[in-house]
Structures are given as C-alpha cells and as structure tokens.
Amino acid sequence: MIPYRRLTFRLLLEMKFGSKALHLLKKIGKIEDSEELTLLKQTIRMSKDIKEIEEYLEDIARS
Numbered sequence: 001m002i003p004y005r006r007l008t009f010r011l012l013l014e015m016k017f018g019s020k021a022l023h024l025l026k027k028i029g030k031i032e033d034s035e036e037l038t039l040l041k042q043t044i045r046m047s048k049d050i051k052e053i054e055e056y057l058e059d060i061a062r063s
Helices: 003-017 019-028 034-046 050-062
Strands: none
Touching: 003 019, 003 034, 019 050, 034 050
16 A cells, blocks of 8 residues: 555544554555545545444455
C-alpha cells in the first residue's frame, strides 16, 4: 500500500475507534484495489463499531 494511504487509514481508524482498531492495518495493507479502498473508507466512516470493519475485511478476503 502507498504510504499516504496507510496513514489515511491509520488516522481514520484511530480517530473513530482509538488505538484498539490499529490491528486492522495489516489486513488493509493487503488490499490493492482502489475501488475496494474507497468503499472501505466509506464503511469506516459509517460504521458504529470495529466488528463491522472486521466483517467487511473478511468479505473482501473471501472474494
């Protein structure tokens, strides 16, 4: 993943859920499709808890 994208996701996750969400960066770093990354940003913004993000990342990994 491009470094500025990693920083973007780090900031999004940390601001929304605190440092407890940073473990997701490893999974996010494996995503190369820019459309998937855009959808992930929207999902993070709209989600109410970390579990929603984890489920979304699992769905991406399965496809």
